[in-house]
Amino acid sequence: MxxxxxxxxxxxxxxxxxxxxxxxxxxxxxxxxxxxxxxxxxxxxxxxxNYNLEEVPYAVIDESHGALAHDLIAHIDAAPAFDRVATLTNANEIADQIDSGNVICVVVIPQDFDRLIERGGQAPVQVIADGRNSSIAGLATGYISQIVATWNAERIGTGGITIQSRTWYDPNQxxxxxxxxxxxxxxxxxxxxxxxxxxxxxxxxxxxxxxxxxxxxxxxxxxxxxxxxxxxxxxxxxxxxxxxxxxxxxxxxxxxxxxxxxxxxxxxxxxxxxxxxxxxxxxxxxxxxxxxxxxxxxxxxxxxxxxxxxxxxxxxxxxxxxxxxxxxxxxxxxxxxxxxxxxxxxxxxxxxxxxxxxxxxxxxxxxxxxxx
Structure with a gap:
């Protein structure tokens, strides 16, 4: 050619x-x-x-009415992503709140919460999440777990192992x-x-x-x-x-x-x-x-x-x-x-x-x- x-x-x-x-x-x-x-x-x-959960509407059932329970709820309320939209009185009200889509999750604090904590035991806090969207439910429960862990560390005091996380390439995830x-x-x-x-x-x-x-x-x-x-x-x-x-x-x-x-x-x-x-x-x-x-x-x-x-x-x-x-x-x-x-x-x-x-x-x- x-x-x-x-x-x-x-x-x-x-x-x-x-x-x-x-x-x-x-x-x-x-x-x-x-x-x-x-x-x-x-x-x-x-x-x-956007998989980031910017706002978490939630409800609370506080059966304890103690000082420690009140302090834990205050920590959750203070988190920027959480917005308490309802305070329930009993478990029968949970279904209506979740089914209607008013809340993503409900935090239930048991009656003996303060007593168990003061005795040095473990007090279970129940988180009931809307599983119709599993990713959002997982994020919401994860956020609450982090808040509870932070509250627990502050109550017990500093010392021991501390975790400092860093995310490469996307610092804010x-x-x-x-x-x-x-x-x-x-x-x-x-x-x-x-x-x-x-x-x-x-x-x-x-x-x-x-x-x-x-x-x-x-x-x-x-x-x-x-x-x-x-x-x-x-x-x-x-x-x-x-x-x-x-x-x-x-x-x-x-x-x-x-x-x-x-x-x-x-x-x-x-x-x-x-x-x-x-x-x-x-x-x-x-x-x-x-x-x-x-x-x-x-x-x-x-x-x-x-x-x-x-x-x-x-x-x-x-x-x-x-x-x-x-x-x-x-x-x-x-x-x-x-x-x-x-x-x-x-x-x-x-x-x-x-x-x-x-x-x-x-x-x-x-x-x-x-x-x-």
Missing amino acids: SWSDIRLFFQQLFFLCQKELIALVKDPRLKFMLVVPPIMQGFLFGYAA ETQWNFVPSLMAMISFTQVMLLAGMSIAKEREQGTFDQLLVTPLGPSQILIGKAVPPVLVGLFQALAIFCIARFWFEIPCAGSLLAIVATLVFFMVSSTGLGLSISAISENMQQVLIYVLVLMIPMALLSGMATPVANMPEVLQLFTYIDPMRFAIDAVRRIYLEGATLFDVRWDFLPMFCIGAVTMPTAGYLFRHKTT
Whole structure:
């Protein structure tokens, strides 16, 4: 292949990419989809996807009416997250308070609480929590356990073993720090899948696909030209999420923005084959949407964004190795929160490379098969 042939190849590819970008920008529906959803999802995940329990409405049943019981209740009331909304007189009132959703938990202090404490014994304090949301119930009971432990230590006095906890990379244990940076990988992956999938299907639906085939462009040029614009759009949306995380939620970025961009570009390029494969086998955009939804939900669940991969059954952990989103989210989180370098996350690039090495030739084969 001569230099003029190479130049012509890239010149034709440039014009095809330019045509695809113009088509994306001029379509009012796509223009709305490219700008509004990622910004809206960035704010929604930042505020709504919050595992921190900011407010705990609770009720108290004090059967002891002693000084020690009163002091313990005062410690719970003084905690910033706790809001006592009811003081009950007997256990029969607990069900109504929990069933109605007025309280997350009820603290029950037994009748002989003060007497047992003064004799040096252990006095049980019962915490009845609303188990319809197990994570919130667990957090609420954990908070109360910490308050009781602190109250016990203050009453007994200092000395012995003290615990000073520190949390690396997320000092206040805020779930925003975990979720919002991860959105950079998830949003970009969604756009690559959706836009790459709809590109060829849209041409078929509008009747322009046959015109594209009679141009001097080869199948490889068409595939690359259809892949580059979604990658650019995904990168733009990922940078929008980065700005929301860094400047709105003020989540400090410990790593390099260039390393994050390099990771996202590699991830999107390696994942483009999935979207192009979907586009090659789909006859219209409705089929693309169905395929994307069927794939995206399990891939998001297996990515480790919401729940750790180590907590999944071993069979599902094996399936995560064919999910490129898992490795992209891990790399982006480590770079953003830990300050990791590209060398530190190099093992996340290997699975993404393998996935791309399989999906891109598959997309090329399906494309040639459908066009012959």
